[in-house]
Amino acid sequence: MSSLAALYRYPLKSALGQSLQQSAVDGLGLVGDRRWMLVDAERGLFLSQRSVPRLTQLHTQVTAEGDLVLSATDFPDLHVPVPVSGDLRQVKVWYDSFEAPDAGDAAAQWVSNFLGKPTRLVYMPAERARTVGADYGKEGDKVAFADGFPLLLIGQGSLDDLCARVGRSLDMIQFRPNLVVQGSPAFAEDGWKRIRIGDVDFRVLKPCARCILTTLDPQTGERSADREPLTTLKGYRLQDGHAMFGQNLVCDGAGVLEVGMPITVLE
Template sequence: MIVSELNIYPIKSCRGISKNQAEITQKGFLWDREFMLVNSAGKFLTQRQYPQLATVKVEIQDSQITLSSLDQSLRSVTFSPTLIGEKIKVEIWRDRTTAILQDDQVSQWFTTLLNTPCYLVRQSPDYIRSIDENYAPSNNLPVSLADGYPFLITNTASLTELNRRLKETYNNEAQTVSMNRFRPNIVIETEVPFIETKWKIIRIGEIQFSLVKPCTRCIITTTDQITGYRNPLQEPLKTLGTFRKLAQGIMFGENMIPLNLGIIRVGDSIEIIE
């Protein structure tokens, strides 16, 4: 088994960036979910409410970030991330933390795209957002602005099995989906679907990870991650629910916490430790 994909998502719910290698930090890959959008009350906004966020391409070059969209009425915008802007209280799920407002111009760009007032914020390094202590191996372990955990791992055989069932149900190749529907950080190439559900500790390259919780899936999986089009049949979530539904929800992939720091690369092998 080897790593076949590495992805970061600098702005929560916008498009990811594929990497050949990525740096592990305690709270996730470097730059992953470093930014998110909030409304005027400071509550986070995602593709759940605004599927058009899937159309936003994010590019990082030196110290600047450039955004572009399929929306032809919007020109691309470039901004310099800051850690010295105004700090505001924000809410992400049940967590309340402090984040740093970014350039007004980029917030206005997103306001135009979503047709609702919103603001781009950056996670503040001065405030730890902790992983749920029910799953973390120790207290006060940090996480980015991801839904709850530093890393999400999926495997290619799981997607193959899901697509087999979709084709069987609809007799239509058009209903099959790409892995980007599940927005993983790490994709591994395997021949056994959902094999990662049996793992507790693995090593990728020189980095050890603790697999702590299956990932509950939501309506974002029904959104095309290029066009923002939402499947009216609620696929692939509907079919996934026929064979991957547990008491906690519909599952695909596993959430992970890093046990040491460093760099992992596409092509790295996976060792099962426990």
């Protein structure tokens, strides 16, 4: 039987993730996942490891109240409260342009010093969540600061298959999933439409198109000289011009997930 092998949360979009044993989940994904984001101070455009590899060196924690704690080598930790009456800042994630509460000047100074350029930190309250693309989701499906969908699932068997083809070990965190499944064949998740983990139901919306971010070493931020594993993925996982690896999900309802829970394929 398939089961949940790992849970990962990314409090700040594109910064280091956290491995969890248990997490609450709702319509926006794992609670506390990608509710914070860094943007270019002038244009409001989101920043990610694609253009700023140094984000692989930024550690984050989320408090019980949802506040963010930033930490990095040679920088003092900074506790950033959830903005309650902060100014709204116009920001952009891919083609979505919207307003999000700014976390204030102290946080902006910290992240600007860390990245070496003017940067602002913003927060996503549930009531301002973006709408999932109508081509894939249904009315009421929402997403915080993730690229397009609240959750990403990858099968361990799929990673094992990719590692064998690349010829070296790859770290699952390199692909930034939220949910890792064990006990299913390689790419079994490609055929799933609805699944249940414990008592929580999920819809599988579309494959995840992978980019240059997968070639970054999650520990150092350095790019692989041979552009792996993206080169290999393009060789056998190409669909509509994109290398696909993992499946994007939404959660129907809310509940609690825990590593080891059984996974049932409903459809």
